[in-house]
Amino acid sequence: MAQRIDGKRISAELREQVRREVALLGGQGISVCLAVMIVGEDPASKIYVRNKKKACEELGIQSQEYALPAETSQEALLDLVEQLNQDPAVNGILVQLPLPAHIDEKSVLEAISPKKDVDAFHPINVGRIMIGSYDFLPCTPAGCMELIHSTGTEVSGKRCVVVGRSNIVGKPMAMLLLHESGTVTVCHSRTENLAEICRSADILVAAAGKAGLITGDMIKPGAVVIDVGMNRDGEGGLCGDVDAASAEPVAGWLTPVPGGVGPMTITMLMRNTVTAARLQWRQTARALPSSTRQGD
Numbered sequence: 001m002a003q004r005i006d007g008k009r010i011s012a013e014l015r016e017q018v019r020r021e022v023a024l025l026g027g028q029g030i031s032v033c034l035a036v037m038i039v040g041e042d043p044a045s046k047i048y049v050r051n052k053k054k055a056c057e058e059l060g061i062q063s064q065e066y067a068l069p070a071e072t073s074q075e076a077l078l079d080l081v082e083q084l085n086q087d088p089a090v091n092g093i094l095v096q097l098p099l100p101a102h103i104d105e106k107s108v109l110e111a112i113s114p115k116k117d118v119d120a121f122h123p124i125n126v127g128r129i130m131i132g133s134y135d136f137l138p139c140t141p142a143g144c145m146e147l148i149h150s151t152g153t154e155v156s157g158k159r160c161v162v163v164g165r166s167n168i169v170g171k172p173m174a175m176l177l178l179h180e181s182g183t184v185t186v187c188h189s190r191t192e193n194l195a196e197i198c199r200s201a202d203i204l205v206a207a208a209g210k211a212g213l214i215t216g217d218m219i220k221p222g223a224v225v226i227d228v229g230m231n232r233d234g235e236g237g238l239c240g241d242v243d244a245a246s247a248e249p250v251a252g253w254l255t256p257v258p259g260g261v262g263p264m265t266i267t268m269l270m271r272n273t274v275t276a277a278r279l280q281w282r283q284t285a286r287a288l289p290s291s292t293r294q295g296d
């Protein structure tokens, strides 16, 4: 029977570390602030933004919320992004996706200063992840790596299969596993023999957004299975991409949905925000004349 990877518990432990770091920075007179922009009334987006704000409050991180009407122009949104880029009191900037159809998502994400891009969606940060030299990791894949590490499984040399190739989850996930010397296969909707490929995985990450796509017969006995999927089942409840009932008797480790990857994503966002604050503070300190510098 698979052991449960408790994302809630692991997330709580990591949040405690983040809280301590925020307090430590506070003691040095450095505050940490995340600005979140939401355009329109998408109910799911509103819940995500509310949860991010709550997490900030819990950890002593200041938050600024910009709730903009759905008809906000792209120009107005870009102006706000630029204003926040220039504001030294703001360390992290996040634009909640999706944006209304009349706004070009790519232009907005690229307008965020890479130094404040705590989602790590800016092409500069994406490129840095590719070459393994990064300040921020995208939140969901970073959370998945923490969950894999929590099992004590060494990624190096293992066969890793990622189902899904989105820019937000699948591709960076594959890259992080590769950085840890996993042998990585990325599957997508055109993949042939998905079941056979999944069955070869010591570490299987399901991020397709298809309820029940991965069944027990597609899992190698003892494998670590990370279920990123967040789908609605027939009764409106939350379910993952992995069919837990058939996966549990086969997998060695399995994340539940909810309570697995979900709680980790916001925690990684909080961690990235603190990293941004620390990096910006160091940069400011270096720019000061040496006589006015405090300890770095």
Ligand code: NDP
Pocket (backbone or CB within 6 Å): 140, 163, 164, 165, 166, 167, 168, 169, 170, 187, 188, 189, 190, 191, 194, 207, 208, 209, 210, 213, 228, 229, 230, 231, 261, 262, 263, 265
């Ligand atoms: P996308 O829709 O952007 O990407 C889905 C990927 O899965 C695509 O690459 C697609 O292939 C692939 N795919 C779809 N169907 C199949 C199939 N039948 N067989 C193999 N591959 C398939 O989704 P995201 O990456 O943004 O998110 C994936 C899931 O993770 C969603 O359920 C989302 O809600 C969840 N999620 C959860 C988060 C959390 O915090 N827990 C955070 C972010 C996402 P192709 O490219 O060929 O279309």
